[in-house]
Amino acid sequence: MNSSFVRGTCMEMCSSAERVMRRKEGLIHPLEKPPDKTKMIKSFSRSAAGKNLLDAKSLRPPETLLKTVNYLLTEVIKNDEVPWHVTYDFVMDRLRSVRQDMVIQNLSAKESIYIFQKIVSFYAYAAYRLLNEPIKNFDPHMNNVHLQECLKRLLCMFDECNDNLYAKNRPHFEALYVVMNLNSAVAVTRALKLPKSQKTEDVKLAILLSRNYFGNNFVKVCRLIPQFSLLLQCVIALQLPEIRRRALLVMSVAYSSKQLWFPLELLRKILLYNKIEDIRDDLVYYELKCKEAQVQFLKSDFNRSKMAVSIYMDDLSKTSTNNINLEISAVLHRAETPTQENRKTFSQYK
Numbered sequence: 539m540n541s542s543f544v545r546g547t548c549m550e551m552c553s554s555a556e557r558v559m560r561r562k563e564g565l566i567h568p569l570e571k572p573p574d575k576t577k578m579i580k581s582f583s584r585s586a587a588g589k590n591l592l593d594a595k596s597l598r599p600p601e602t603l604l605k606t607v608n609y610l611l612t613e614v615i616k617n618d619e620v621p622w623h624v625t626y627d628f629v630m631d632r633l634r635s636v637r638q639d640m641v642i643q644n645l646s647a648k649e650s651i652y653i654f655q656k657i658v659s660f661y662a663y664a665a666y667r668l669l670n671e672p673i674k675n676f677d678p679h680m681n682n683v684h685l686q687e688c689l690k691r692l693l694c695m696f697d698e699c700n701d702n703l704y705a706k707n708r709p710h711f712e713a714l715y716v717v718m719n720l721n722s723a724v725a726v727t728r729a730l731k732l733p734k735s736q737k738t739e740d741v742k743l744a745i746l747l748s749r750n751y752f753g754n755n756f757v758k759v760c761r762l763i764p765q766f767s768l769l770l771q772c773v774i775a776l777q778l779p780e781i782r783r784r785a786l787l788v789m790s791v792a793y794s795s796k797q798l799w800f801p802l803e804l805l806r807k808i809l810l811y812n813k814i815e816d817i818r819d820d821l822v823y824y825e826l827k828c829k830e831a832q833v834q835f836l837k838s839d840f841n842r843s844k845m846a847v848s849i850y851m852d853d854l855s856k857t858s859t860n861n862i863n864l865e866i867s868a869v870l871h872r873a874e875t876p877t878q879e880n881r882k883t884f885s886q887y888k
Contacts, residue, residue, distance in 0.1 A: 543644040546597025552578040582634040623675040647695035661685035666772035709738040716744035756785035779846035790840040799832035
């Protein structure tokens with residue numbers, strides 16, 4: 539920490555002054571009840587006239603920030619008292635406050651790196667968990683903005699902390715950066731330049747996934763997805779609509795023939811659909827002809843002007859929910875690297 543910056547002295551998740559003010563104004567969130575120092579967490583606030591963000595008594599030092607994040611991601615996110623999108627809004631606001639305290643104090647990379655690992659994992663998981671929420675409850679674009687921003691900062695921290703002690707979980711987040719940005723040459727180039735010791739199975743798979751995506755080999759892309767650890771599968775699954783759209787476009791050109799009909803069951807397995815009805819709906823949406831259990835690919839039929847359709851939670855394996863929660867617990871709570879045993883999300887498509 540730079541000595542020219544203020545150092546926080548608040549050893550609680552929320553300063554006593556803010557607790558008093560919020561009780562008085564009735565600004566207690568349902569997830570902070572009963573409103574005492576063990577439940578209340580400093581909320582995010584913008585700078586305004588008469589508000590001193592540099593007050594050391596309201597700033598939390600690194601150890602308190604880590605304690606706050608651990609509490610949010612071990613206790614708060616597993617509550618069932620309110621809908622999960624309400625929990626998400628609360629946690630996101632409090633994490634923004636954590637990041638604000640870190641910026642004001644100019645915390646070093648070594649003081650910040652473990653905190654950011656948990657924050658990044660939370661945003662990645664939330665994108666999957668709230669996949670089917672209406673826009674009024676969850677804004678996937680804003681979540682992605684926060685996720686990309688925090689992930690890039692985390693990768694810069696890994697670059698700065700040239701120490702194996704802090705590099706244990708680096709491969710997981712390097713792979714996450716690649717699969718989140720499959721159409722980015724910058725992302726895959728970064729992964730290619732990693733030292734050999736950091737090129738774990740997930741990193742190698744992410745590089746291979748990106749190469750096949752760039753090469754329009756979407757059949758190979760879909761075959762690679764089940765081999766990733768669960769949190770990475772969840773992130774890749776969010777891009778399945780665009781992967782499927784591009785795959786169908788390529789097939790409309792490669793298999794273009796008035797005499798050829800392609801079996802829907804085979805196409806369902808290739809593109810990781812859960813049900814025949816789902817793939818038939820997509821084919822009709824893109825204006826491709828279907829009859830019985832077959833589809834006819836004609837390059838003149840595919841409507842290129844249509845955007846990718848939305849993915850639904852049903853497209854993922856419901857039987858893997860417990861496995862996903864186990865991995866999320868490992869990443870969020872202990873920042874451990876996901877294990878081989880949990881690579882099962884898309885097992886039903888094999």
